[in-house]
Amino acid sequence: MANLQQLWLNDNPLREVPIEISQCHKLKELDLKNTFIITLPRELANLTSLLYLNLDNCPMKDSLKTVYDGGNMVTIHSDLRRKEDRKLYKEKVFDTLTEWIYPSQPKEEVFEKIEQLFAHLKDCNTEMLKKLQRNCQMLFPVKFADIDPETIRTRLFKLYEEGIAREDIAQIVLRLKSHFLDESLEVIVNLASDIFKRVKDQNTIDEFFRYKSHIFNAPLAELSARQLLANLDAYKAFKRQERIEMIAKLKESIDSLYADEKIKEEKLVEYTEGLVRELKRTSLIAEFSKQLRGYMPKYNELKHFNPAKIAAEFIAYVAQQQVAAAAQNGMSMRSQTKAVKMVKEGGLSGNPSNTMTFY
Structure with missing residues (x-):
């Protein structure tokens, strides 16, 4: 078997x-x-x-x-595991209570109280039950007669949430410390706690570090979560305006290229929007504007205008330039491959705006 x-x-x-x-x-x-x-x-x-x-x-x-x-077998396993863990920790809590906290109390009375308690903890996961068992001394009252399942539940949830908070703050501390090695631990912990308290969106926290040179623009002791949010908003506003200006410049460059033919406004908009859609990133749009003469079709070929093909040819050229520069600087093959990947995904390496996917 x-x-x-x-x-x-x-x-x-x-x-x-x-x-x-x-x-x-x-x-x-x-x-x-x-x-x-x-x-x-x-x-x-x-x-x-x-x-x-x-x-x-x-x-x-x-x-x-x-x-x-x-x-989903994973879901079935998880459900069965949760039930098995409830049984396991019910037994462990019983042992702890009868051996250490209420040793003189009849075991059948302790068992009855545990049954009542676990009926109030049906929504608790394994980690919460583990905390219950490990913190019986803190969660249960001194007198057996004072046991109240709802009170213990409230204390347990508070303890669990505090533990989650400590773990989340610790993660922010580690990220801050890895970027700012010279800052004191006290300053980092204070800022990490403030970020945890005021910034609930993980994507926003990730953006703090993604654009750190623009967000952490002062000694950490002088910064707060509110200031970081304000810096992020200001940086995004700056990048939005920069993109608007780069798109306007691209349109102007196309208009200048075909100045003698005097292209209609709606066609200029069509060509510009098509290239922006394919080039995606502001850095590539800016670079293409400087070199569009080598990639845009002749006037009599504009009826077959293909922004996808034009953008692909330009991106391939930029990728080759990146590889050549990387090789000249003695970068590893892995770094060269990374540079090519960044360009093909729509950005020029070394430019912090390249990772801003919403621009």
Whole structure:
């Protein structure tokens, strides 16, 4: 049985899945279709190799049916794991309470209180239950008679949220320290705490570091989360205006190139918008404006104007220039490949605006 990989119990009057199946750690397929299975034992969480489970036409409980209808073995495993963990930590909390906190209390009374408590903790994940077990001394009252499941739940959630906050702040501290090695830890922790408190969007925090030379524009001790947000807004406004100006310059350059033919305004707009759409990044638009004479078609060929083809030829040229420059500077092949990738994705390496995907 230990080496069993496939088990077909389908089309029979089976009402319960034998718990012993949980010992078949190599089991990959379990077919229970057309049986009378209502629920699954939580011990099946130990079947980490299980890839296929068939419960079609079984009178499942609503909770199991919801998970099963999701059609995802990862979700089923997670649900079973959660139930198994609840059982495990219920036992651990019972042991802690009876051995260390209320040793003189009858065990059946302790068990009854734990049952009441866990009925209030149905939405708790494994990490929360782990914190409950590790912090029993802090979460439970001194007197057994004062145990209140709702009070313990409130304390547990507060403890868990504080732990999450500490972890998030620690991540920001690490990022700040990696960029600003000379700053004191106290200054970094204070700024990290302020960022955590006032900036809830992770993308915004990522942008702080992506454009750090423009955002962290003063000693960290003089900066706050509000100032960082203001700096980010100002930088984005500057880049938006820069892009508007670069697009206007591109249009002006196209108009100048065909000055003798006096192209209509709507056609100028069409050509400009087509190239902007293909070039994408402001840095490439600016560079193309300087060199468009070598890539734009002759006037009599404009009826076949193809911005995608023009942009592709220009980007290929810029990529070659980047590789040549990288090789001349003694950069590794990996760095050269990275430079080419940046250009093909629509930007010139070395320009901080290249990573701003919304411009």
